[in-house]
Amino acid sequence: MTMELVCPAGSQAALAAALEQGADAVYLGLRNSTNARAFPGLNFTPEALAEAVNQAHARGCKIYLALNTYPTSDHMALWKNSIDTAANAGVDALIIAEMSLLDYAARHYPGTPRHLSVQGSATSPAALRFFHEQFGIARAVLPRVLSLAQVERVCEKSPVGIEVFAFGSLCIMVEGRCHLSSYVTGQSPNCHGVCSPAHHVHWEELPGDQRRVRLNKVLIDEFKAGESASYPTVCKGRYLAGGALFYALEEPTSLNTLSLLPRLAKAGVVALKIEGRQRGPAYVAKVTRVWRQALDALQQQEPFVVRPEWQAALTHVAEGHQTTLGPYHRPWH
Amino acid sequence: MKISLGPLQYFWKKSEVLDFYRAAAGWPVDVFYLGETVCSKRRELRLRDWLALAETLADQGREVVLSSLALIEAESDLATLAHLVDNKKFKVEANDLSAVQLCHEHQVPFIAGPTLNIYNHEALALLQRCGLTRLVLSVDQGAQQLEALQRQARLAAQPFPELEVLVWGRIPLAYSARCFTARAHNLAKDDCGLCCLEYPDGLLVETRESQPFLCINGIQVQSAACCDLGPELNELAKLEVDYLRITPQRQDTDLVVRRFAEALSTRTPPARHGDCNGYWHGGAGMAQINTLEL
Numbered sequence: 001m002t003m004e005l006v007c008p009a010g011s012q013a014a015l016a017a018a019l020e021q022g023a024d025a026v027y028l029g030l031r032n033s034t035n036a037r038a039f040p041g042l043n044f045t046p047e048a049l050a051e052a053v054n055q056a057h058a059r060g061c062k063i064y065l066a067l068n069t070y071p072t073s074d075h076m077a078l079w080k081n082s083i084d085t086a087a088n089a090g091v092d093a094l095i096i097a098e099m100s101l102l103d104y105a106a107r108h109y110p111g112t113p114r115h116l117s118v119q120g121s122a123t124s125p126a127a128l129r130f131f132h133e134q135f136g137i138a139r140a141v142l143p144r145v146l147s148l149a150q151v152e153r154v155c156e157k158s159p160v161g162i163e164v165f166a167f168g169s170l171c172i173m174v175e176g177r178c179h180l181s182s183y184v185t186g187q188s189p190n191c192h193g194v195c196s197p198a199h200h201v202h203w204e205e206l207p208g209d210q211r212r213v214r215l216n217k218v219l220i221d222e223f224k225a226g227e228s229a230s231y232p233t234v235c236k237g238r239y240l241a242g243g244a245l246f247y248a249l250e251e252p253t254s255l256n257t258l259s260l261l262p263r264l265a266k267a268g269v270v271a272l273k274i275e276g277r278q279r280g281p282a283y284v285a286k287v288t289r290v291w292r293q294a295l296d297a298l299q300q301q302e303p304f305v306v307r308p309e310w311q312a313a314l315t316h317v318a319e320g321h322q323t324t325l326g327p328y329h330r331p332w333h
Numbered sequence: 334m335k336i337s338l339g340p341l342q343y344f345w346k347k348s349e350v351l352d353f354y355r356a357a358a359g360w361p362v363d364v365f366y367l368g369e370t371v372c373s374k375r376r377e378l379r380l381r382d383w384l385a386l387a388e389t390l391a392d393q394g395r396e397v398v399l400s401s402l403a404l405i406e407a408e409s410d411l412a413t414l415a416h417l418v419d420n421k422k423f424k425v426e427a428n429d430l431s432a433v434q435l436c437h438e439h440q441v442p443f444i445a446g447p448t449l450n451i452y453n454h455e456a457l458a459l460l461q462r463c464g465l466t467r468l469v470l471s472v473d474q475g476a477q478q479l480e481a482l483q484r485q486a487r488l489a490a491q492p493f494p495e496l497e498v499l500v501w502g503r504i505p506l507a508y509s510a511r512c513f514t515a516r517a518h519n520l521a522k523d524d525c526g527l528c529c530l531e532y533p534d535g536l537l538v539e540t541r542e543s544q545p546f547l548c549i550n551g552i553q554v555q556s557a558a559c560c561d562l563g564p565e566l567n568e569l570a571k572l573e574v575d576y577l578r579i580t581p582q583r584q585d586t587d588l589v590v591r592r593f594a595e596a597l598s599t600r601t602p603p604a605r606h607g608d609c610n611g612y613w614h615g616g617a618g619m620a621q622i623n624t625l626e627l
Contacts, residue, residue, distance in 0.1 A: 070450055070452040070453075071452065071453055072452050072453055072478050072481060072482075073452075073453040073454045073455075073478070073481040073482045073484070073485035073486075074481040074485065076453060076455065097450075098450070098452070098453075098456060099456045099459050099460075100453055100455030100456045100459060103455070103459060104455075121429065121430070121450070122430060123404065123405055123406060123429070123431075124405040124406075124410075124411055124429075124431040125411075126405070126411060126414075126430075126431035126432075126434045126435055127405070127429060127430040127431040127433075127434060129434050130430045130431075130433060130434035130437070131430075133434075134459070134463075144510075145404065145406065145509065145510035146406060146510065147406075147510075150406055150407060153408060172509050172510075172511055173507040173508060173509045173554070174404055174507070174508045174509065174510075176450060177403075177404075177448055177450070177507065177508050178506070178507040178508075179472060179473050179504070179506040179507060179618065180506050180507050180554065182473050182612075182617065182618060183504065183506050183556060183617065183618035183619050184617055184618075184619060185617055186611070186615075186616045186617040186618075186620075188473060190450065190452070190473070191452070191473070216617060218540060218544065218546065218619075219540040219541050219542050219544070220540075221541075222541055234547075235507075237540075238541065239538045239539060239540055239541070239546065239547070240538070240539040240540070240541065240543065241517050241536055241537065241538045241539070241549060242517050242518075242536060244517075245541065248513065248516070248517065248538050248547075248549065249509075249511075249513060249516075249554065250511070327510045327511070330521075330523060331521045331523075332511065333510050333511050333512060333521065333522035333523065
């Protein structure tokens with residue numbers, strides 16, 4: 001079975017790029033706090049969503065709507081209305097993390113498939129059984145914590161199809177369980193759809209072209225002249241621990257699983273997700289093109305060989321211009 | 334309100350763990366949460382050892398709860414979890430949905446640990462139907478969210494479960510597949526040499542300006558700052574919190590427990606000893622908001 005290529009779009013232009021370059025499905029979010037990339041200027045109005053569905057369907061491509069934040073008791077209506085909007089727009093699936101929303105979608109729109117978001121933090125067959133039995137999910141996106149061998153075993157025992165992250169900025173914490181951003185800024189991916197919100201980021205220029213970056217006054221990193229500076233998420237800063245200064249949690253880097261494609265296919269993974277709804281159309285075009293070519297090659301050629309130009313293209317758009325096999329590769333742990 | 338001692342977050346030698354709980358049995362603690370919640374490689378105490386300790390404390394008239402691992406990765410983790418759920422005597426704190434599902438399948442009532450992401454009354458009701466009897470509020474939720482949760486549950490005529498809030502200790506902020514302690518030692522997780530044993534209170538992470546910031550504890554990242562909701566005691570009482578959770582540290586946990594116990598018996602909130610209370614007041618977790626000025 002061919003693995004589905006699921007690409008991100010934060011804008012009309014990014015959607016067009018993904019469609020043009022051969023995405024099988026595109027996931028996007030509404031322009032509100034119901035999704036984990038609730039950045040200013042990003043995402044789709046209800047009208048734009050309906051138009052996106054039409055455009056995609058005309059090209060044989062699917063649209064998934066990400067509704068992957070956690071509403072609190074006083075604010076459920078916005079999330080439920082967003083589910084209504086998406087289902088009525090004819091999206092092909094809803095990507096949901098939170099159980100009351102999964103329940104709402106299952107009861108009101110049983111014909112619209114539900115995918116468990118990576119933010120749902122399900123890492124075992126038992127947790128997947130929970131979501132399948134309770135809410136009839138059709139697919140689950142695994143958090144980026146399991147090794148390849150563990151992914152293979154989950155695929156064997158999962159009651160639903162498994163989607164994994166294939167490429168993009170790497171969250172190293174269990175998704176849906178990370179409070180690092182809210183600890184510093186009060187705003188979190190879970191509740192506000194943002195990690196390290198831009199209005200809390202302060203760059204300071206220092207003598208000698210050095211730069212410092214703070215998140216709500218906390219020093220996340222300092223860069224020498226010419227050193228490439230990445231966006232200050234708490235997990236990718238340089239800190240002092242045990243007398244040494246280093247990336248105590250993780251370097252700025254992107255996940256890239258191109259070389260794992262044959263094993264992921266063999267494991268029965270049904271879909272590959274590309275991260276990056278916050279990235280521009282050029283990124284989406286480039287990454288979708290590479291992954292389309294790679295997946296097509298996987299179908300046709302034996303043995304599968306990763307072309308150097310693919311790796312070069314992906315590394316160019318990667319965070320910190322470097323990539324890793326991340327948690328799939330045991331020594332990373 | 335009662336006092337609970339949350340699960341030990343760090344990795345100590347077996348004798349140290351047993352000494353700690355032997356001493357703790359003499360403190361005014363009502364509920365003990367026991368078990369390894371952070372890393373399955375920490376096997377100084379196996380499940381049978383935790384069960385034996387649970388028996389000892391239960392014999393002394395204490396409520397004991399067995400806490401499950403927060404991140405399930407390997408099949409062996411699931412097997413251990415199944416034994417824990419099937420212990421037939423002690424309550425279970427479910428710290429991920431694998432545990433919830435196993436409890437549900439075995440019809441074992443459970444306490445929802447702080448990592449289950451229960452942010453609203455509808456999710457709470459769903460899990461109550463699966464066997465939830467007590468809710469430990471997630472660390473990032475504060476008074477306002479709790480008030481809304483209770484009010485909406487009331488409006489929906491839902492019974493509210495027992496309620497527990499972390500009132501003292503470093504805040505568990507994140508979990509990863511990666512072991513950060515091994516990383517700090519330049520070791521792979523599979524070859525970690527159990528280096529967490531060297532850090533009985535975790536490994537401090539400071540910013541480049543030497544501001545204490547985080548605390549590395551194996552695959553878990555904690556706040557360096559200690560959450561303290563002592564001065565918020567009246568508000569906790571008003572919100573009908575049943576259990577005040579204190580997280581064990583190597584030093585002075587007895588003093589903390591006694592301070593809260595005394596505050597409960599005299600109905601007088603203690604002065605602030607810890608560093609932060611921001612989450613409780615709806616702000617950044619690391620913030621310290623002066624309760625007296627509110």
